[in-house]
Amino acid sequence: MIVAILILYNYGLSFLRYLGFNKLFGKDDWTVLIFDVPTVDGQSLYLESNQLKFTPPLYIQRYTVVKKILKTKLNGSILKLVDFGCSEISFFQIIKHMKGVQEYIAVDVDEDVLNRCSCKVLPLTFDYLKKRTEPLSVQVLCGCVTQPDNRLQNCNAVIAIELIEHLYPEVLESLPYNIFGLIQPEIAVFTTPNSEYNIFFPNFSGFRHDDHKFEWSREQFQS
Numbered sequence: 001m002i003v004a005i006l007i008l009y010n011y012g013l014s015f016l017r018y019l020g021f022n023k024l025f026g027k028d029d030w031t032v033l034i035f036d037v038p039t040v041d042g043q044s045l046y047l048e049s050n051q052l053k054f055t056p057p058l059y060i061q062r063y064t065v066v067k068k069i070l071k072t073k074l075n076g077s078i079l080k081l082v083d084f085g086c087s088e089i090s091f092f093q094i095i096k097h098m099k100g101v102q103e104y105i106a107v108d109v110d111e112d113v114l115n116r117c118s119c120k121v122l123p124l125t126f127d128y129l130k131k132r133t134e135p136l137s138v139q140v141l142c143g144c145v146t147q148p149d150n151r152l153q154n155c156n157a158v159i160a161i162e163l164i165e166h167l168y169p170e171v172l173e174s175l176p177y178n179i180f181g182l183i184q185p186e187i188a189v190f191t192t193p194n195s196e197y198n199i200f201f202p203n204f205s206g207f208r209h210d211d212h213k214f215e216w217s218r219e220q221f222q223s
Helices: 058-074 111-121 125-129 169-183 195-200 218-222
Strands: 003-010 013-017 043-046 052-055 080-084 103-108 137-142 157-161 187-193
Touching (some): 058 157, 058 187, 103 111, 111 137
Parallel strands (some): 003 187, 103 137, 157 187
Antiparallel strands (some): 003 013, 043 052
């Protein structure tokens, strides 16, 4: 069974959508998993500097929801996880103590960032005090989400947190062929910003990040 889950963030809430890659699979060849996406309690407030602050920070909210989805739907059976667009490899701290995970592969196109942040996968003193029940193998790879790599085969789960909005349309179109054609995970989780929330940012124009190629509304997301 191949499952695809997309999460469109509207501040702390998340909305379940699914990817129907009809170009790659017929309708009978993939399964849509319908369930209540977990949410995270949070709040936003305007500071005196007229900036919008989120508590907890948005990236923590995203990480928390993704972890809950993985725990809920695979129930401790994630043996191999690929984290595309891992950037500074921050999600590793969230996943490394998850029960059942035996292999974590971080993938990003920015070799400089990976060289600077790869030390994050090294064991901490606390890790020796609270040991895992099974070994954890970690790889940090420089590569693109659309590039086939045999090392990524036989993965249970694929995640891409705030990645797809950084891809050009022609690159984004080829993404499913690698993930669902080659890797074929049991579950794939993607997150992307909700452009409808941008109106709450003071003096906002354009996109939230200079490298974003698009930001979708919920209506665009559904289409």
